[in-house]
Amino acid sequence: MREDAEQLDISDVAGTWVTQQVLHDQIQRRIAALADLADTPLFFGRLDFLRAIGEDASEGAGGSRFYIGRRHVHDAEGDPMVIDWRAPVSQTFYQASRKDPMDIAKRRRFGYTGGELTAYEDENLSDPAEIEQASALLAAEIEKPRVGPMRDIVATIQPEQDEIVRADVSGTVCVQGAPGTGKTAVGLHRVAYLLYAHRERLAKAGTLVIGPNSSFLSYIEQVLPALGELDVAQATVQQLVAHVEVRAQDAPEAAVIKGDARLAEVLRRAVRDGITMPTEPCMVVRGSRRWRVPVYELIEIIEELAGREIRYGAAMAALPQRIAHAVLLKMEQGGEAPDDRVQDAVARSREVKAVVKACWPAVDPAKLVLRLLGDAEFLARCAEGILTPEEQAAILWPKPGRSVKTAPWTAADAVLVDEATDLVQRTPSLGHVVLDEAQDLSPMQYRAVGRRCTTGSATVLGDLAQGTTPWATASWPEALRHLGKDGAHVEELTTGFRVPEQVISYASRLLPSIAPGLAPATSIRTGQDTLAIRRVAEDLTGAVLAACREALGREGSTGLIAADDRLQALEAALHAAGMPFLTPGTETTAEARLTLVPASLAKGLEYDYVVLDEPAAVVAGEPDRRTGLRRLYVALTRAVSGLTVLHAEPLPAELG
Numbered sequence: 001m002r003e004d005a006e007q008l009d010i011s012d013v014a015g016t017w018v019t020q021q022v023l024h025d026q027i028q029r030r031i032a033a034l035a036d037l038a039d040t041p042l043f044f045g046r047l048d049f050l051r052a053i054g055e056d057a058s059e060g061a062g063g064s065r066f067y068i069g070r071r072h073v074h075d076a077e078g079d080p081m082v083i084d085w086r087a088p089v090s091q092t093f094y095q096a097s098r099k100d101p102m103d104i105a106k107r108r109r110f111g112y113t114g115g116e117l118t119a120y121e122d123e124n125l126s127d128p129a130e131i132e133q134a135s136a137l138l139a140a141e142i143e144k145p146r147v148g149p150m151r152d153i154v155a156t157i158q159p160e161q162d163e164i165v166r167a168d169v170s171g172t173v174c175v176q177g178a179p180g181t182g183k184t185a186v187g188l189h190r191v192a193y194l195l196y197a198h199r200e201r202l203a204k205a206g207t208l209v210i211g212p213n214s215s216f217l218s219y220i221e222q223v224l225p226a227l228g229e230l231d232v233a234q235a236t237v238q239q240l241v242a243h244v245e246v247r248a249q250d251a252p253e254a255a256v257i258k259g260d261a262r263l264a265e266v267l268r269r270a271v272r273d274g275i276t277m278p279t280e281p282c283m284v285v286r287g288s289r290r291w292r293v294p295v296y297e298l299i300e301i302i303e304e305l306a307g308r309e310i311r312y313g314a315a316m317a318a319l320p321q322r323i324a325h326a327v328l329l330k331m332e333q334g335g336e337a338p339d340d341r342v343q344d345a346v347a348r349s350r351e352v353k354a355v356v357k358a359c360w361p362a363v364d365p366a367k368l369v370l371r372l373l374g375d376a377e378f379l380a381r382c383a384e385g386i387l388t389p390e391e392q393a394a395i396l397w398p399k400p401g402r403s404v405k406t407a408p409w410t411a412a413d414a415v416l417v418d419e420a421t422d423l424v425q426r427t428p429s430l431g432h433v434v435l436d437e438a439q440d441l442s443p444m445q446y447r448a449v450g451r452r453c454t455t456g457s458a459t460v461l462g463d464l465a466q467g468t469t470p471w472a473t474a475s476w477p478e479a480l481r482h483l484g485k486d487g488a489h490v491e492e493l494t495t496g497f498r499v500p501e502q503v504i505s506y507a508s509r510l511l512p513s514i515a516p517g518l519a520p521a522t523s524i525r526t527g528q529d530t531l532a533i534r535r536v537a538e539d540l541t542g543a544v545l546a547a548c549r550e551a552l553g554r555e556g557s558t559g560l561i562a563a564d565d566r567l568q569a570l571e572a573a574l575h576a577a578g579m580p581f582l583t584p585g586t587e588t589t590a591e592a593r594l595t596l597v598p599a600s601l602a603k604g605l606e607y608d609y610v611v612l613d614e615p616a617a618v619v620a621g622e623p624d625r626r627t628g629l630r631r632l633y634v635a636l637t638r639a640v641s642g643l644t645v646l647h648a649e650p651l652p653a654e655l656g
């Protein structure tokens with residue numbers, strides 16, 4: 001297939017230079033999408049149906065045996081050899097069970113080692129005599145040591161995950177799931193699925209994956225390309241709203257108020273604050289005649305525009321045409337027969353422009369927010385009855401910014417500028433947005449994401465117990481309301497694929513203090529001796545390094561997680577000991593398998609072995625106890641095969 005694509009000759013295709021380039025570009029993309037990945041086998045499963053499938057129901061109709069793989073592969077005649085895992089017929093591979101065999105006689109799973117086929121395993125689903133056994137291949141695949149970035153899970157998607165992956169494109173899905181239940185994996189596979197099922201529509205409108213920080217984004221960035229999807233954008237919320245340069249930090253109280261949805265109304269008022277009713281009529285001179293639109297008529301036009309649900313900028317563009325239309329009516333009444341060109345000319349006339357400038361002035365969103373946060377009187381006028389005087393005082397900049405370029409913008413301010421920008425001009429909507437680690441967003445941030453999928457849908461993924469921002473969300477229905485996807489379905493995933501049972505049940509002791517409503521997750525990893533807790537009397541750092549060496553003696557990656565302010569000391573010690581280490585998000589290799597992870601960046605990441613330095617310091621690193629314990633919960637749930645906790649100070653009492 002790749003050779004076919006490479007050999008396509010477009011030199012004598014008729015068309016302009018531009019169409020030639022577009023065609024060339026498309027062929028290059030096709031070749032790239034068909035690239036051979038040495039470690040990625042083309043198929044991982046086989047389905048033998050009891051009978052032939054109806055022509056319309058499957059991609060490769062006509063036979064009753066299908067190989068399931070990462071992408072569609074056909075032979076020289078164009079007949080399918082491997083069916084894409086996203087095709088309707090492939091769903092049976094994930095959903096069929098002994099209870100509901102879905103017409104499957106045999107399901108075969110293939111096992112690979114480094115790209116080489118080394119095993120297979122059969123389930124005769126329709127044979128009542130066969131005894132059900134847990135799949136060893138499935139277990140081996142799930143328990144593979146982790147080196148390098150996140151991998152796809154197409155071969156082992158579980159039935160409850162598959163349902164979310166294939167949920168209808170028109171609806172927004174929200175997934176609450178404990179650490180390691182596969183939320184991120186499911187979100188990424190869902191985009192791949194939606195692009196397959198609705199390629200035309202989604203490729204045009206665009207798709208986007210939003211993650212908490214760039215370490216996380218680089219950790220997940222290879223999953224979609226491995227599934228043949230090269231065009232899904234990735235960003236953090238901060239990158240989406242980068243209208244101004246962030247160079248300051250808010251106090252938590254100020255950030256909470258700035259992230260509150262009430263700010264949307266404050267901004268709406270601020271944008272419209274400049275709308276002024278005219279006190280003089282508008283006189284337009286055309287040739288030898290003068291036409292007059294009286295004050296009351298101008299007021300009517302402006303009030304009508306102000307009352308409509310259109311963007312400030314769109315109304316500003318419509319106003320001169322409305323006034324010109326009023327002039328036109330008067331011309332007709334006066335016996336003239338003006339056409340559209342006359343209306344345009346009147347709309348562009350100096351007199352009409354002057355009215356627009358005075359009554360509906362242009363708004364620069366960044367300048368507007370600059371004024372709002374720097375001018376107490378203006379803020380008081382816009383926030384009257386919405387924010388208390390104390391709240392207003394809390395969000396005012398201590399020193400007003402002089403210009404958009406030099407002002408002390410914070411991350412929360414940038415979100416306000418984004419809201420103001422949208423009030424002036426509608427933000428274009430994408431086809432689908434996946435929002436990961438969603439629990440950490442403020443209501444205003446949800447709004448920023450929501451306006452990027454107003455006509456599309458979203459997949460919202462998160463865990464209320466892992467919310468570590470002062471504005472972290474307490475309820476999904478509320479978050480979805482801010483997102484503009486009120487009433488979306490909330491699913492829960494509770495089977496953990498990452499964290500061993502011993503470790504997750506230890507971490508779950510924190511749940512009553514950090515998220516009382518949530519049920520603890522279970523785990524498919526039941527290995528013994530996965531958790532070690534060591535009290536260290538002296539030289540904590542030395543003991544931590546020894547624990548890292550011990551972990552590095554085994555296969556896979558090791559993450560050393562520590563409170564942010566312990567990082568410098570640990571870095572120095574690692575250097576002194578001659579132990580090379582990476583920063584989060586950089587790829588682990590066979591030579592460099594140790595990553596030093598500040599607790600604040602651990603979210604969403606995972607390592608085979610985790611060494612956790614001083615839990616009490618992780619808790620103390622946050623402004624309040626609940627957030628500290630949640631940060632600790634995140635740090636405790638990053639390990640795939642084993643966790644070693646080292647402490648000199650007493651462990652937090654909540655750990656029991």
Ligand SMILES: Nc1ncnc2c1ncn2[C@@H]1O[C@H](COP(=O)(O)OP(=O)(O)OP(=O)(O)O)[C@@H](O)[C@H]1O
Nearest residue numbers: 153156157158179180181182183184185497498604
């Ligand atoms: N069905 C599956 N088969 C194999 N591996 C899986 C499956 N589901 C999830 N995993 C693996 O489990 C690990 C955790 O998944 P993921 O990171 O998506 O979880 P998460 O719910 O987003 O976790 P967190 O809340 O910590 O961010 C990953 O290594 C993922 O590949």
